[in-house]
Amino acid sequence: MGTGAKHRLVFVDRLLATLVHLRHAITHDVLACWFGVDRSTITRAIGEVRPLLAERGCTASPGVRLRTLAEVVDHLGGKTGIIDGTEIRVRRPAVGRKDRDTFISGKSRQNAVKTMVVTDADGRVLFCSPTRPGSCADITHARQLGLVKLLADGPTVEVLADAGYQGLGAQTGGRVVTPPHRKFKKNAPDWYEEMYERQRKAHSSRRIRVEHGIAHLKNWRALARHLGRREHISHTVQAVAVLLSHQQTADLIPARQV
Template sequence: MLQELAPRWTTVRESALHERRGGARSRAAGAGRKQKLVFPDRLLATLVHLRLGLPHAALAELFDVDRSTISTAIREVRPLLAARGFAVPDRPGLRLRTLEDVFAYAEAEGVDLRIDGTEVQVRRPKAGRAGRKAFVSGKKKQNTIKTTTFSDHQGRTLFSGVTRPGRVHDQTAVRTEGIAEQFRLRPNVKVEVDEGYRGLANEFPHQVSAPPRKPKDDVCDGERRAWREQRRRQSSARICVEHTNAEYKQWRPLQRYTGRREDYDETHRAIAGLVSDRSARRATRRRTSTELVPVRTTTC
């Protein structure tokens, strides 16, 4: 990670210094005031902050620098981590950064996707601020920010983002990101979803699998048992993406986010990218079929 991010950080820093000076540097490289916190320490401080949620003041004591130095380091390194994208299983060096990349990868490799939304509680906006009610989640009854996660059949992160205020419905969030167009462009991609994406399942019945609808009250016991079994199997195929969202919640900032809401998307993508590095190293298992196979014809 040092080899990957150090050149990018140097480029961004030199660009900022060039813009501040208004021209090329007048002294040779290495001259002038020395940095109190070198890049490896800046990266380490950012990773500790993302993993444990330690305050900047506490990190300043650990690294024996001023609090503003830690704040600057996190503000510089966090965008680099967020821009890395998401690791791809069995494809070292390949990373997915957009929704288009995910669908292209799924079609090329024959991967069935799992989609699910997750919410993180955030601080309540100030009274009188425009759009204050947009963060109130109808499900959690709290001020939240919602993100959408895409995983494979083993729960390995392929993409996580599509950040929207908590009041936005799960399906609306991905529709505004253009997921319907991706289904039309790539008709071979299959997706497992929950009840919150019923509209997508109705629009793309051959690509999107949602839980079966509950039968009417007057159906026979055989059909009701078949419905329960189909629902259980669909849930079993989709539950891995719930485990993926649970991996993010092991990182302290995504248990309850106390920073600025404007920085949440960047923080989430940085953490999700780091989680994908670990999940991509899990070995690929053979996928088993969950199709119902009729043994004999029965009538009610």
């Protein structure tokens, strides 16, 4: 204890520098000028604080934090949750790396990583998964996270999802609800087109809150486009989710008291 280099920034300043970096994507050089320290000091401070924030877990209610997907499923027992995948642009891997093409998203045709976001029916963020390369499909990512087993063996939960998760409903006993399959690909009768559009819009209006939650996440500049190292993006995503969920929960407390 007490050995090694001493911090020139107290913990509060290190935390503040990390929050400013996540919220506004301020570079380490600028933060170093603001705090009157070397750039490496800011880099070390953010590298220490960011994992601590990520490990705190999303705030579901005052005093209740959710750190794993299993805890989220238990918390949603008897309620409705919404899942969706979102992509974050990253820098292209260097030439010659064997996994260079795995980061190319089939949807946006750009270098990106993907995370699965879980919200409640009101759009409050409950969980953000570790990131995967952009070429990973949404349904594959959900299976790798163990969502199928958690829903099949856990409490009764209704999970709303988009068409990218079609197939999970049969594997989870109908607990994952996706848009209806289109039965007629060509020359569909008018009555079917009208019914299909009505069902699709009804489902979309129920799961739109997860899009709002993702939009709030992307308001943090660190997630609009990640320009740092890709190995840090999982901690960045989860740290932002933790801070956002705490803010969303704090905003609800005065309204309930009134």
